[in-house]
Amino acid sequence: MNRTRWIFVAILAIALLIVGASLALRSPGNTATAGFTVDRPEQVTIRILTALPVEPWVRSAAAAFNDGNHTLEGATIRVEIVAVDGLTALGRWDRNEYGALGPDQRPEDLTEAERQALADFPTAWIPDSRYLVELANASYKERLGRDVFLTDGEYRARPIAISLFAWGVYETRAQVLLDHFGEINWQTIHDAAIAKGGWPELGGKPEWGYFKLVVPDPSKNVGGLAAMIAMAGEYYGRTDISVADVTNPDFQAWLAELMGAVTDFSSASAYTAEDFALFGYSVGDGGQLLESDLLQNMQGILTRWDDPLQIYYPTYVTWFDFPFTVWVGPETSALQKNAALAFQRFLLSEEQQKAALAYGLRPANPNVPVDATEESLFVKWQDRGVLPVVERTAAMRNPDRDVLLALLRWFELNVAR
Template sequence: MTPKVLIIIGFLAAVGGVFYLSSHRGARDGGAPRGGAPATPTEVTEISFLYSTEKKDWVETAAAAFQRENPHIKVNLVGRGSLESAQAILDGREKPTVWSPADSAVLRMLESDWATEPSRGPLFATDGEGAPQPLVITPLVFVVWEDRAEVLQKANEGRAVSWKAIHKAVASDQGWPSIGGKPDWGFVKLGHTDPTRSNSGLQALLLATLEYYNKRSGLTVGDLLDPKYQEWVKQLEKGVTRFETSTGTFMTDMVRFGPSRYDIAVVYENLAISQIANAQGRWGNLKVYYPALTLWSDHPAAVLQGPWVTPKQKAAALEWLRYLRSRPVQERALAFGFRPADPSVPLKTQDASNPFTRLAPHGIQVDVPPVAEVPEGPVVRNLLTMWSRVVAAAR
């Protein structure tokens, strides 16, 4: 090999070494290779989503898919009971970007409580994408062992299972035989959650009150002060041996322990859908019955207008809410027993696993009874105060 060739090879090796060291140093220092602009990590905006636990499975599934599609947004999920989360926001213990309680009654109550300090400004927008809008919906239902339900219906002259028929059986010291039931059934065992801690318990109390007054709307604070009504509520609640904090807890216990624990449970339709098939072949036939007047849990979601929410977080939160309200995610809500808030999504489909088709023999139905009007926040607050004074204080 000639000296000239050796000089050329040496030169090329030196140039290659310079390029290698340069690129290696750039990668180590975070710079872009080969003279490009410095690489900057993708900016991630974090938001918190405080939501009612009844929709936990649907929310977690949706959040996992959203994160894969939107790596620039991190959604921190915080599951809480609706009434607990409302109080936490009011006290300043929770400062979420987006809040979604189980229904509008709790949202209105917090809105009313928040407004007692006008200097804070409104907590929710009144219009636009950030204003409260439903995510999914589900009505309140009775879940009853079928033989017990037949007795209750006869006591109500063949009509639907009603609060007044339940009250008649519960208030009597003779228990089930007082309305034609079997003596070995004992006393009527009613299940609903603590209305001061759980939204389904609040809805149960509200529906019982509306049936007492034969009202669908227009409940007033004055109605709640009537001593005869208060005594009626006190007698009705004799049938509840324990006021659980979670609807899912006593629905599970109803299936696990059978009518020895509960004859009747007041739950969300989606929870009945998730559990009712598990009861068959254990204790008899467990069925769903829709009261003559029901309430929607409409799971509203709103971007909060607190000073802790930045413009970037608001934009990210709106993107998250648009995703939850998108048609594919709304369609997937069916698998979790929810009715989509999007009215264009049909409840009955060709899918064999669709619960609104599959569980029709167990009482699940597409059409629901008339829906009560949610009262204003001060009425809801006084309803809870009445219950605490009349029922809880007497325990």
Template sequence: MNSRALIIIGLIAAVGGVLYLSRDSGDAGRAVSGQERGPSKPVKYPEVTEISFLYSTEKEAWIEEAAIAFQKENPSIQVRLMGQGSLDAAQAILDGREKPTVWSPADSAVLKLLESDWATEPSRGPLFAREGEDAPRPLVMTPLVFVVWEDRARVLLKANEGKSISWKVIHKAVASDQGWPAIGGQADWGFVKLGHTDPTRSNSGLQAMLLATLEYYNKRTGLTVGDLLDPKYQEWIRQLEKGVTRLEASSGTFMTDMIRFGPAKYDIAVVYENLAISRIANAQERWGNLKVYYPPVTLWSDHPAAVLQGEWVTPQQKAAARQWLAYLRSQKVQERALAFGFRPADSAVHIKTQDASNPFTRLAEHGIQVDVPPAAEVPEGAVVRNLLTMWSRVVGNR
């Protein structure tokens, strides 16, 4: 037998001895304890309840930050975030393509629209609770505003006797074939270029049409389906929409293009106040000053949130959803909403603070106001549905 074979045999013997001694020491340990070790018990982890939160994308940054903090404090609840435009989300729920635990559109108009459409099949039962913790309640607030280049704004204000920038004065400027000179503007400004989103796809566009309609009728409440059938009103809307050269699905697109291309693209944009707050500082020193103006009557995007009453929501999910919504409405999370340009739904949280970064004081020179004009009442779902139908008939197929 050669030396190489002897070495291999020696190694095998050494390993075997180690294994034998290890087994004996283990047996000895069990003998000392006087117990035989049984099979190990499985580790029990806490049960996790998953809920889905379908929300309008305008509040994405605030929601995502809050969700991270909530998960740390509540590891037994998993929140699945789903951002989607309010009108698209409403249609998806109606069609059964989305079955969220909690839904939060941008405003109550869309919520009422879905509630009305859902009720056409009574066998499904109500989608929203009428009262209690699960009923729709606001999360944050933001009004609709005009964002206008300051030199254009001066002309609009003068044409309206210095009162405010209104839908009627915008209509006067847009409807004229003379463009800006029709109300005292410069000829080289060309035609008046108005920007708002597609009312059939975006909540801010729907709100824009609601506000223009309310101003046409000098109403803050009581808008009816009959109002929408008036041919004179329909022609007024058609003329107003002549100034809208492109319909987008997102308000953010208008603000981005307005800042990037200046007044060559848009003279006036209709957007949410929180969006104006987040972008307006970027516009200064590029094409002149961009300022925020509040219409004579506004509408609140109140971002209601409701635990849905659909058969797909379990009692455990309802309980978890209530915890999530209570967290979003807590004082610390409501205070954080200010940094994202939202007004807290909790009236106990002050909008004006000593914080130098507070946009409601920092951006006052750009037109941001703490006090806003009176808000109109959101009409019933049937009125909203007919408004969208009217707009599609009169404007949508141009």
């Protein structure tokens, strides 16, 4: 056999080896992922960071999902829920506390110890609002040069439930405010807060003292920032707020008078509506809180206090859409990412969207109305002012990072104590 034929035979042998290796990698015993290439597991675990207002519902849904023994590519899916406030989670993403790989790190080059360190990396995140996802993604894109959370495609962020901020005011107090001011809004609350004669000046009882406002602590709960954004929207009469608006001395003076009506931020927990239900008038006379939190605590308020709570809807409203957001980086496998999508579809199913009604959450699935079940809190508390369909309002635009930081800084310097 001459030299040319030897070369031909060698090339043919190498080609056969390459084809054989490719077929072996595609066999049932192996799977290639967007992250690590590993043997197909019998179980795949997905870890979901979940905002506090939807955590009880999502955790209940996860238990039902796990009981159903759902599988993907032969692996049983197990869902783990980690409750975390949206602002807290955003800070951890910004500081990279979850341990995302650097731009020069490749999954295949990691040591076994480094792989183990990624075992608890979040597969998905359900924050309070879409703007938190956008802020976290912008931070990582600057650091890594690529997106980690997507706005389109299969893995895009998708809302799983909706809630908005509404006024919750004890009925006796609400009636006095309506008689004196004609409506309940942030200007009404501001004027009630600075009334030097307290409630008697407004037409209320002397024993009520001075008006006490209830809003979440902005440093503990993203709802507090949402309330401040709504305050600014009403003050300026528009839906977009800038840093210049936040630092306007006239606005800051008005905001300080308004926030000064809060009894004590330092003693309040992150669960403001729960405090409202537990401690009644000592916490406040009324305030703007997440509708779902108000509805979930309505029974506790009625059980403990003679005065029922009444719900009113503001003109300048802030919404939370709780987007289910899959991490698309190499820290998690394709199997984990697709398992997260399976759980996302489960949450958006009609059965689970109906279950969300019992937690005071408005369905993201358009096929499910708020009165779809008898257990719906929108049905149970309709005599307390809750509306199945909210009338036209001015929805506040999502703030950027600079606006959020300006509001937080103002709060730290002028209110927090």
